[in-house]
Amino acid sequence: MTAVGRRHPWRSTQVVRGHYGTSAPLIYRGGMAPPKILLELDLAAGLLEAPPADPLAAWRARSTPALADIVRRLRDARERDEVVGLVAHIGGSEVDPSQAEELGAAVEAFAAAGKPTVCWAEAFGETGNGTVDYHLAAHFDEIWLQPSGGLALVGFAAQGVFARDALDRLGVEPQFRMRKEYKNAPDTVLRQSMSDAQREATQRLTDGMTDAVVTTVARRRSLDADVVRAVVADAPLTAEEAKARGLVDRVGYRDEVYEELNRRAGVELEQRYVHRWSPPRRAVMERRLRHELPRRLGRSRPNTIAVVPVVGGIMLGRSGGSPVMGRTAGSETICAALRAAREADDVGAVVLRVVSPGGSYTASDAVHREVQRLRETGRPVVASMGSVAASGGYFVAMGADEIVALPSTVTGSIGVFAGKLVVRSALEKVGVAREVVSTGEQAAMWSANQPFTDDELVRLDRWLDEVYADFTQKAAAGRGMAIEELEPLARGRVWTGTDAKERGLVDRLGGMEAALAEAARRARLDLDDADIVRYPHASPLSRLRAPAHSDAPNAALAAPSLGALDLLTGAASPEALLGRLAATAGVGVGALRLPPGIISH
Template sequence: MTGILLELDLTRGVVETPPASPLAAFRARHLPTVRELVSGLRKAAGDEHVVGLVAHVGGPPMSLAQVQELRAAVAGFRASGKRAVAWTESFGEVGGGTVPYYLATAFDEVWVQPSGELGITGVSVQATFVRGALDKAGVIPQFGKRREYKTAVDTFTEKEMTGPAREMAARLAESAYEQIVAGIAEGRELSVEQVRELVDRAPLGAEAGREAGLVDRLGYRSDVYDELEKRYGETTALLVERYHRRGPRTVHEALDQLPWPPKPAVAVIRISGGIVVGRNSGGGPLGGPRTGSDTITAALRAVAADEKVKAVVLRIDSPGGSYVASDAIRHEVLRLRSTGKPVIASMSSVAASGGYFVAMPADVIVAQPGTITGSIGVLSGKGVVRDALGRIGITQQAVSEGENARMYSAQEEFSPAQWERLEETLDRIYADFVAKAADDRSLPVDQLESLARGRVWTGADAHGRGLVDELGGFEHALQLACSRAGLDRDEVGIVTAPSRSFLDRLRPPTSTEDLAVRAQPLTVDGLATSLYAALGLPATGVLSMPLNWRVG
């Protein structure tokens, strides 16, 4: 048979987890997941039929952490002695090529179209502020936060960065830039100083990039594939994710996939999107996933009781959300650990605020250097839309009993007494967050407090401060889980929890635990909530980080 030339097409984008909502899932049906690509490259490294790898770089932006996950996978593939080639039409035509180029430098060769350029112009952290728009719309933002770095509320209460916000953003940009420059320098065998100088000269034309040692060859797609044909002869091209998904090709592979005899297993539990009370659901007809505490806690109890499951990896890609939902998940993580099964938290692009809350009780926290994490803080409040609705002729009236029955009504400002109650709530939750983080991370409360205050860190900085234990991706977390459970990584089964077949979803639930692992139907929460979303106001959930940070 002919050899297999693996193709990694990143121009379509990648996803961490397939979307939960049906329409979004249909639109993303052909997009590979990061885990598929990483697993596929790991499998291909040991497959004698795979002769090489060619990647088309570009397309929708990927997070720095996702790029680092793929860089490590490409390095593992190359370590087997097989070559990897990256090509692109252009690393950005008007900038925006820094992170894609950083990914490309993990390959043996980098090709650029002769008319392309290297828009490796550096790193920027941007924040968006909607206070002016809210003022014009007649929305009154009333939010409290703990502490000064909890900048999610600044989006709605400020018109520009505060001093602490600017300080935090500057360090995020600096840390990301340090990682990218170091990776490019290593991949291209240049000094850090040379890379910084070239970045400051960018954007560069393709020929200038080749002369500077940033690019190996200039050519079009046909030139790249002609060169690969000369190198490998006749091959069969196959996308990495299709290679990963295809069935067994030998008797040995078929026997290896049989469910009997049962293998010891590592369970993977995914926490993606906003963390909410209840069951997992899509965030809307077009939205990404939301993680429900009922679903995750039921999954944690199930794997604790499953004798085949010897260890658990929590894969977290979440900016946080509900305090009580996050606390419920943390409690079950601790109960799972009490059974003696190791729990490894693997952070993806972001695991901050509530996302950090559910990670911190794990035996080991693993993050990429570019992961966004921390944000140990709290926020709460509301946007008063009474005047905004009045401008379009909508009014609401209510009859209430109880002094604070309408405390969180979007029709009324907080009274002084109600604002005092809000402040007390913020203090209580913040103190609880800090105390539990200090206990989970075995740090003095005073030291943890200095790292908290709502501040967001890169994974590299969090690692240096004890908020993260080790740097690496999902595969590294999986290796740790196997090692701590005394398992051979190549002999272990990987199961996803919760897992339900299509037929299981059709039958009626038999218990509350059974009900918890089923997808929650979409709901409409009312006119005020819809207007909040339209104006960009936050969903309910006091453990959230800024959703509008952009690093790139």
């Protein structure tokens, strides 16, 4: 790597005062010189998918950078002469596979602009799996590893959790039906081992994700793919072994990394976290004036790309969530944001950012409807898939003009399931008896106190068939396929983004930047000059006011988080509490959902 050591006009100046981590200008002989900034990225605390919309959650996560924010700021920094490079601390991060791919692409683009990139780690998986961390590191020009560290580039593992025996012992009877054989979320409570269909699909997921890592590492390290596969087979490696096999450039400690970067630059660099850096105010004002003058003269055209997030389990109501129940994507919030984007004169295109394992069928269908209404105005909608956009997550995305997924995105799962956990026997074991009195043949159909009757099972099966038919027909229409072509790709099966693209379920591979570029192209906008605005958007003052109507900007903002209290809120009955506990196992949050956490890394 030579970019770090390139000669700058300020290289021969001599530092009189200055130190790491200051935001004050450095003083040089001959007067004040503009600081040269080395951007820093510390991923030890992981990455947020996006800044929380809830102010309380945002305050809690104030020290954790957001992926979208990091990518945007790296794009801005490519054009700034005062930014001379990027250094990242990666080892021990909580970055997931798709975030590694998306952030890695932004790092490569930053380096392509002539900005050197260096990363360092104490270890890539000291006593665990370092595959994802190293996958991200491979996108940097230079990799440093601490002498006592190692490289656990071991691939991916997947697991299924099965609790049928435990439920039988407790006296809890699971009653679930699914469409079809690959829709395996209920297997967590229905089975005590992995089905052949689940094993087949899960094996393909781990194979595909490992293939993606091998391909990237081979390309970036100029190695043959078979050499990288041999490393995967032999790992974990020591630091010296990793260097000898071409996976690491330098073995050294953090202080040696920074000393070397300053030595190459010939000047003590000013460090700044990427998420704390922004372009100079003058540059921002110039950009705003380029938009404001045509608007005042009546010659402006839509120049905004609205980004609407669908992050978390999809549910009816407002978006929200908590550390216990996880983040939720409320259809009320998402639909209001899509309506606001449709009514805004300055919005030329919309990017639907989907990071969701699915959830409610009716909530997903409501979002799908608003996507269609937005497209009817002639404005393009591009879906950008993150780590997972499956089941209900695929449902909301499939009607977009274009779907962009990352190679490791878990998507598809076009299928449906429904059912309940019957707790009557469990309650009887602890001396609790309950009787149900109802008016109406199906009034107690979903009661956890009694099993489904034969007639209720017929009705449940009929509803599942209707949902599956609606899902597959809308997916076929959205993808421009005949139903006979799409249905074999459905059946509840999950795919990686790479496999989904090969089968026509997504259009292209890429991250949020690729989705924004496609949205700008379709709207005939210059992405560098476009305003990228997160919807729903409301000023801090409007958040404090009561909404005037259902389409007001502050009408459908995220509900505040209540932390652990969310688990018990509203759980006034055993069914309610059991339902909330089942939600954490992935079998209680709607008919269109994946099982949780099948991939470990």
